[in-house]
Amino acid sequence: MSVTAAFHVQRQGFTLDVKIELPATGISALYGASGSGKTTCLRAMAGLERLPNSFFQIGQDTWQDEANGIFVPPHQRQVGYVFQEASLFPHLDVAANLQFGMKRIAPVQRQVSESHIVELLGLSPLLKRSPSALSGGERQRVAIARALLTSPRLLLMDEPLSALDKGLKQEILPYLERLHRELAIPVVYVSHAADEVTRLADHLVLIDHGEIKAAGPIKQVLLDHQHAELFNDGASSVIEGRISRHLEHFASELKFGRFALRLSQQDHPVGQQLRCRVFASDVSVCLTQPHDTSISNIFPAKVSHVAEGRRPGEKLVTLDLGEEQQLLAQLSSHSVERLQIHPGHHVWAQVKSVAVL
Ligand SMILES: Nc1ncnc2c1ncn2[C@@H]1O[C@H](COP(=O)(O)OP(=O)(O)OP(=O)(O)O)[C@@H](O)[C@H]1O
Numbered sequence: 001m002s003v004t005a006a007f008h009v010q011r012q013g014f015t016l017d018v019k020i021e022l023p024a025t026g027i028s029a030l031y032g033a034s035g036s037g038k039t040t041c042l043r044a045m046a047g048l049e050r051l052p053n054s055f056f057q058i059g060q061d062t063w064q065d066e067a068n069g070i071f072v073p074p075h076q077r078q079v080g081y082v083f084q085e086a087s088l089f090p091h092l093d094v095a096a097n098l099q100f101g102m103k104r105i106a107p108v109q110r111q112v113s114e115s116h117i118v119e120l121l122g123l124s125p126l127l128k129r130s131p132s133a134l135s136g137g138e139r140q141r142v143a144i145a146r147a148l149l150t151s152p153r154l155l156l157m158d159e160p161l162s163a164l165d166k167g168l169k170q171e172i173l174p175y176l177e178r179l180h181r182e183l184a185i186p187v188v189y190v191s192h193a194a195d196e197v198t199r200l201a202d203h204l205v206l207i208d209h210g211e212i213k214a215a216g217p218i219k220q221v222l223l224d225h226q227h228a229e230l231f232n233d234g235a236s237s238v239i240e241g242r243i244s245r246h247l248e249h250f251a252s253e254l255k256f257g258r259f260a261l262r263l264s265q266q267d268h269p270v271g272q273q274l275r276c277r278v279f280a281s282d283v284s285v286c287l288t289q290p291h292d293t294s295i296s297n298i299f300p301a302k303v304s305h306v307a308e309g310r311r312p313g314e315k316l317v318t319l320d321l322g323e324e325q326q327l328l329a330q331l332s333s334h335s336v337e338r339l340q341i342h343p344g345h346h347v348w349a350q351v352k353s354v355a356v357l
Helices: 038-046 094-103 114-120 136-148 166-182 194-200 218-223 225-230 333-338
Strands: 002-011 014-023 027-031 055-058 061-065 079-082 154-158 187-191 203-208 211-217 236-247 251-256 259-264 273-279 283-286 297-308 314-321 325-332 346-351
Touching (some): 002 038, 038 154, 094 114, 114 136, 136 154, 136 166, 194 218, 203 218, 211 225, 218 236, 236 325, 314 333, 314 346, 325 346
Parallel strands (some): 027 187, 154 187
Antiparallel strands (some): 002 014, 002 055, 236 251, 236 273, 283 346, 314 325
């Protein structure tokens, strides 16, 4: 099963013309600058907006096929929608707000239990509270739970964290990750925050001025130098692994493939899966194995690609660390020339710093 969309619309000064194919599980991020058409796509998926000549299918169910006169209205699409600001009923407590979501669906069609969702989003202590007595992050968790209790086939999230400050955002992210691990509902997550997307998404769709510029598994899309400038905080690669041990000097080790990455001490237990982001500007290259360096993370690598960087005089070098893992290094053209870095060259990659997501 997958999710297939073809949306078209012509508005004054804006044309949307996209074909999107998303996997049936996991979080797919729709990422792009303001005004690129993300919300329009999400609204069209929910049926809130009927775009001409458009098509939308989830698994075997066609919700829109204008060529054949099919358009399933929003209330008949099993879709959960979470907006930027949680719109809870102010006169109902949290439990009653959740019940509202639950009651929208007939008992035989319910795929999730209330107790599971309450536990998943950590809502037990909040059930008797009124929405006015919740923090922004708590309100958003209730809104997500309410959407999930309608047993949606698809969960649409439109910048769900953008109204929260950094602290609240950090508080809610682990819940979104759990949701992702424990539920099989596909999520389409709209955002223009690169950090959120790299942390949560499995699949990434880059949209720019109403057109899809790239789509695919996040690790692959991020590596494509052509799209580096669309990702607004710089070219980067993602490393995913498991905490293998905790080390002396307030450090932890993350195993990925046959490599181990030294990180600042992590609170997570051994075995915990973690995702890290390595900015290309934090990776340098040596021709011989460096021994007298302060940098701890040094890996043998093979150059697979050398491309122009974002600015003149800059190159973006793709390094293979085995078959599964690649790193991007941002180097000066001068260094690339001086060290004769070209595809096929065996080098050592030095990773200066790693952002644990
Ligand atoms: N109902 C509407 N009528 C006419 N134009 C619209 C309508 N809704 C959105 N637009 C325009 O369509 C374009 C795409 O808007 P959309 O909200 O989909 O972008 P976005 O990527 O979600 O932006 P943001 O991140 O700011 O929410 C914009 O130029 C916007 O002004």
